[in-house]
Amino acid sequence: xxxxxxxxxxxxxxxxxxxxxxxxxxxxxxxxxxxxxxxxxxxxxxxxxxxxxxxxxxxxxxxxxxxxxxxxxxxxxxxxxxxxxxxxxxxxxxxxxxxxxxxxxxxxxxxxxxxxxxxxxxxxxxxxxxxxxxxxxxx
Numbered sequence: 001x002x003x004x005x006x007x008x009x010x011x012x013x014x015x016x017x018x019x020x021x022x023x024x025x026x027x028x029x030x031x032x033x034x035x036x037x038x039x040x041x042x043x044x045x046x047x048x049x050x051x052x053x054x055x056x057x058x059x060x061x062x063x064x065x066x067x068x069x070x071x072x073x074x075x076x077x078x079x080x081x082x083x084x085x086x087x088x089x090x091x092x093x094x095x096x097x098x099x100x101x102x103x104x105x106x107x108x109x110x111x112x113x114x115x116x117x118x119x120x121x122x123x124x125x126x127x128x129x130x131x132x133x134x135x136x137x138x139x
Contacts, residue, residue, distance in 0.1 A: 035092030
């Protein structure tokens with residue numbers, strides 16, 4: 001039996017989470033899912049230009065695990081580009097750095113430091129005050 005995947009740290013979720021070829025209806029496309037940890041690996045290595053060791057340290061995983069994640073991500077992206085498939089970015093065993101969640105409605109927002117400086121949070125969705133949970137934030 002395979003060992004369960006441990007949680008990987010990611011800096012942010014993508015602003016856009018779905019890509020498809022122009023002029024082709026989404027319902028007729030095969031969809032490839034890129035997990036959030038695979039997205040983060042691409043962002044760190046290919047966009048920010050970090051070495052695998054540096055990127056792995058940011059994600060709190062081993063360099064070998066990072067290598068496996070980025071190889072799988074590259075393979076999925078190549079499949080999407082070469083075979084004209086849709087790409088959906090979602091899921092995976094991840095924990096976001098700098099994110100806090102409302103304990104009541106689970107709304108996620110970027111942490112501006114309010115949880116640590118004594119100032120109360122107000123949830124933009126449900127308007128509750130002092131109900132933010134910072135356990136998602138990297139300490």
